[in-house]
Amino acid sequence: MIAEGNLLEAAELSHRTNSLPEICGRICPHDRLCEGACTLNDGFGAVTIGAVEKYITDEALSLGWRPDLSHVEQTDKRVALVGAGPASLACADVLTRNGATADVYDRYHEVGGLLTFGIPPFKLEKDIVKRRRKLLEEQGVKFILNTEVGTDLKFDYLLDNYDAVFLGMGAYTYMKGGFPGEGIGEVYDALPYLISNINRVMNWEKHPEEFIDMKGKQVVVLGGGDTAMDCVRTAVRQQASKVTCCYRRDEENMPGSRREVFNAKEEGVRFLWNRQPVEIVGNGIVTGVKVVQTELSDPDNRGRRTPQPIADSEQLIPADSVIIAFGFRPSPSTWFDDFSIEFDEGGHVIAGQNEHQYQTTNPKVFAGGDMVRGSDLVVTAVWEGRMAAQGIVEYLGIGKSTHAM
Ligand SMILES: Cc1cc2nc3c(=O)[nH]c(=O)nc-3n(C[C@H](O)[C@H](O)[C@H](O)COP(=O)(O)OP(=O)(O)OC[C@H]3O[C@@H](n4cnc5c(N)ncnc54)[C@H](O)[C@@H]3O)c2cc1C
Numbered sequence: 580m581i582a583e584g585n586l587l588e589a590a591e592l593s594h595r596t597n598s599l600p601e602i603c604g605r606i607c608p609h610d611r612l613c614e615g616a617c618t619l620n621d622g623f624g625a626v627t628i629g630a631v632e633k634y635i636t637d638e639a640l641s642l643g644w645r646p647d648l649s650h651v652e653q654t655d656k657r658v659a660l661v662g663a664g665p666a667s668l669a670c671a672d673v674l675t676r677n678g679a680t681a682d683v684y685d686r687y688h689e690v691g692g693l694l695t696f697g698i699p700p701f702k703l704e705k706d707i708v709k710r711r712r713k714l715l716e717e718q719g720v721k722f723i724l725n726t727e728v729g730t731d732l733k734f735d736y737l738l739d740n741y742d743a744v745f746l747g748m749g750a751y752t753y754m755k756g757g758f759p760g761e762g763i764g765e766v767y768d769a770l771p772y773l774i775s776n777i778n779r780v781m782n783w784e785k786h787p788e789e790f791i792d793m794k795g796k797q798v799v800v801l802g803g804g805d806t807a808m809d810c811v812r813t814a815v816r817q818q819a820s821k822v823t824c825c826y827r828r829d830e831e832n833m834p835g836s837r838r839e840v841f842n843a844k845e846e847g848v849r850f851l852w853n854r855q856p857v858e859i860v861g862n863g864i865v866t867g868v869k870v871v872q873t874e875l876s877d878p879d880n881r882g883r884r885t886p887q888p889i890a891d892s893e894q895l896i897p898a899d900s901v902i903i904a905f906g907f908r909p910s911p912s913t914w915f916d917d918f919s920i921e922f923d924e925g926g927h928v929i930a931g932q933n934e935h936q937y938q939t940t941n942p943k944v945f946a947g948g949d950m951v952r953g954s955d956l957v958v959t960a961v962w963e964g965r966m967a968a969q970g971i972v973e974y975l976g977i978g979k980s981t982h983a984m
Pocket residue numbers: 606607608661662663664665666667684685686687691692693694697698699702726727728729747748749750770773805806809947948949950954955956957958960
């Protein structure tokens with residue numbers, strides 16, 4: 580459609596399968612998803628799907644286009660959503676397109692979840708998230724912010740006052756390496772580091788001492804995913820004197836986006852592949868990271884190759900600061916038990932084994948995104964939010980299936 584010049588129809592069509600196309604267009608790992616699967620990718624070069632997706636929405640919105648909700652028949656059904664990350668935003672989008680009222684609660688002062696309080700501004704401009712917030716508000720979505728469900732507001736209130744509840748609370752337990760020295764001075768977890776930088780850049784900082792500053796420091800980032808890439812690139816922007824990324828597999832087997840590694844290299848980040856940290860060294864404050872070299876085993880049944888330490892290969896990498904970016908696990912709330920919301924041993928809420936898709940073991944409660952699947956991607960959170968909305972629409976007996984998607 581866009582090749583034919585049908586910009587507004589293209590925007591409408593794009594929104595039929597994605598609630599946040601301008602955001603996925605910016606931060607999806609297209610190289611390994613849509614563009615990686617493009618048949619032209621074989622030697623010729625893929626269609627630049629991400630850039631097209633971003634262009635369509637940005638241009639259409641700047642021309643005044645808005646999602647068409649003229650067909651919507653408003654019902655009296657009300658849904659509460661916990662968390663204002665991409666899973667909930669997508670769920671709220673589909674719910675309002677099906678005539679339900681969507682009230683989104685979040686503990687933060689701005690919407691977006693990790694889109695706002697995680698992904699750095701140089702990858703995703705925060706104005707883009709705010710623009711989507713405004714669009715959703717125009718659709719009738721209400722945001723109740725600075726409200727932590729379970730503490731500021733009891734979960735009973737949501738169950739008593741709404742016809743259904745969607746949980747999109749993300750995954751916020753930081754994975755640890757389990758080696759000595761993780762608790763000493765100048766060792767930081769990735770997310771607090773990134774958030775402190777966002778708060779400084781966005782002027783949201785409450786006290787200047789909250790800012791974690793890497794200016795002039797030798798920084799070592801441990802991990803090989805997108806979060807690690809965001810940390811190294813943030814440290815570069817803070818004018819660290821040297822930024823090194825250590826990852827225990829090789830470049831080919833790292834989980835992060837190829838594009839992000841390329842960007843980081845271009846910005847001067849040094850990569851040490853096949854290095855496994857065994858200790859963070861320092862007398863109260865970091866002076867270095869002890870690593871061993873690894874070689875990869877043959878692929879296991881999931882195709883993953885396990886790093887095996889090589890004997891006598893120890894090496895000390897000097898560091899003034901270390902950032903740990905080993906990923907996140909879901910953090911089931913203590914109150915889930917009180918409401919029969921079950922989760923597995925990894926903390927993932929069980930959703931989808933009941934009558935309706937993404938319904939939890941409490942029939943009135945649905946869930947999706949990182950808290951169900953584990954730490955993953957914006958596009959999968961959006962998809963699960965949309966699928967859960969479809970399940971809620973069926974549960975409430977409203978909407979027409981064509982509008983749910
Ligand atoms: C640093 C970083 C970089 C990333 N980069 C990318 C990338 O480039 N591309 C990509 O596709 N994915 C990326 N991801 C992953 C992606 O951001 C997540 O998979 C996605 O945001 C998950 O969406 P969600 O809605 O499930 O959860 P979240 O985005 O985590 O949102 C959950 C929301 O729930 C709120 N909440 C939790 N508990 C409560 C409560 N009790 N009461 C009220 N509110 C609550 C939280 O405050 C939060 O706002 C990145 C992740 C990180 C950490």
